[in-house]
Amino acid sequence: MTFSIVARSADGLAHGVAVASKFLGVGAAVPAALAGVGAVATQSYANLAYRPQTLALLQTGVSAAYTVRALVAGDGGPVAQRQVGVVGADGEGGTFTGGDCHPWAGGAAGDGFAIQGNMLAGPQVVEAMGVAWQASVGESRLAFRLLAALRAGDLAGGDRRGRQSAALLVVAKGMGYGGTSDVWVDLRVDDHPDPVSELTRLLDLHTLYFERPDPALLMPLTGATAEEVRKLLDGKGHTQPGLDDALADWAGIENLEERLVAGAIDPLVLDQLRGR
Template sequence: MTFSIVGRSADGAALGVAVASKFLGVGAAVPAALADVGAVATQSYANLAYRPQGLALLGTGVAAPEVVKALIAGDAGPVGHRQVGVVGTAGPGATFTGPDCHPWAGGAAGDGYAAQGNMLAGPAVVEDMAKQWLGSASDSRIAYRLLAALRAGDQAGGDRRGRQSAALLVVAKGQGYGGTSDVLVDLRVDDHPDPVGELGRLLELHTMYFERPDPATLLPLTGELAAEVRQRLTDLGQRDPDLDEALASWAGIENLEMRIVPAAIDPLVLTQLRAT
């Protein structure tokens, strides 16, 4: 009833899950991830206990294939209907599809990922997810890699019943909001005619509001640019004599505080300021 991918970034620093389904609020049931530990996707008559159990096993150093075996062995429920994918901080990912899952059902796994789905339009859904993931190894942005893989599965037919919800969860140590959280991305589309497309729109907004700026693109706040920024901020009611303080105050109101750095301005922030 769902298709998903769990993955690890090329440098091993980030882990995540992307999932879509003809199911209300799939993000509340399927994904789980813990920084420096691993990621789990449980689906098809999902056993939500797999999430804490799987992460606990990964946290003790158990490899993903052995974690999957342990989850299945310890499940007193309808194991034949279960599906799960697991990835750790090193080594191959692992996936399991019970023989009683609604067709088409199956999975694929390799170094740093596992893709799986059930009640799908066909095997191309999982095949295309895996192919997209493997073909994007040079992209350092794991959230975009996971989303691209999910989109590939969606375009291959996805859930044969239709579309309803999607979710994206990415964790990395200290990379969350303000550096005080390990949750880098946590986005959910609970009920939408094009949930994967909407998830993409939300990820772009997330990038704008919550990612730190690329130091290579920063523009020094000097000369004519500083004068322009000062005038625009003054027109918006920000009259602090310290330009950095005035800019930071305005950015906080606009939810752009993660992109503020001293004595410079992010081009994205400048574009937003000019459009205000």
């Protein structure tokens, strides 16, 4: 009833899950992840106990494949209808598809990823996701790699019953809001006619509001740039004597505080200030 990818970033610092389904609020049931440890997707008559069990097992240093075997062995429910994917801090991912899952059902795993789906349009869904995952190796941001794979699966037919919900979860040490959380991205589309496209829109907004600026792109608040910023801020009623203070006052109202750097301005922030 669902297709997902569980993966680790190339540098090993981030872990996450992207999932879509003809199921209400799939993000509330399928994904779980713990920074520096790993991630899991439990689906097809999902056993939600797999989520804490997986993370506890991975914390002991066991492999993703062993974790999958342990989950299945310890499940007293309808294991033949279960599906699960796991990735740990290193090594290959692990995936399991019970023999009684609604067809088409199956998965694939490799270094740092596991892809799985059930009640799919066909094996091409998993295959397309794998191709997209490998093709995005040049993208350093795990959230965008996961979403690219999910989008490929959706375009290949996805859940054969149709579309309803999608979710994206990414964790990494200190990468959450304000540096006080490990939850880097946690976006959910619970009920929508085109949930993967909506998830893409939300990730673009998340990037604007919550990603930190690229130091190489920062513009010093001097000269003509400082003059323009001051004029724009004055026009919006932010007239504090210090330019950094005035910019921070405006940015806090616009939810752009994560992109502030003293003495400089992010080009994306400047575009927003200009009203673009």
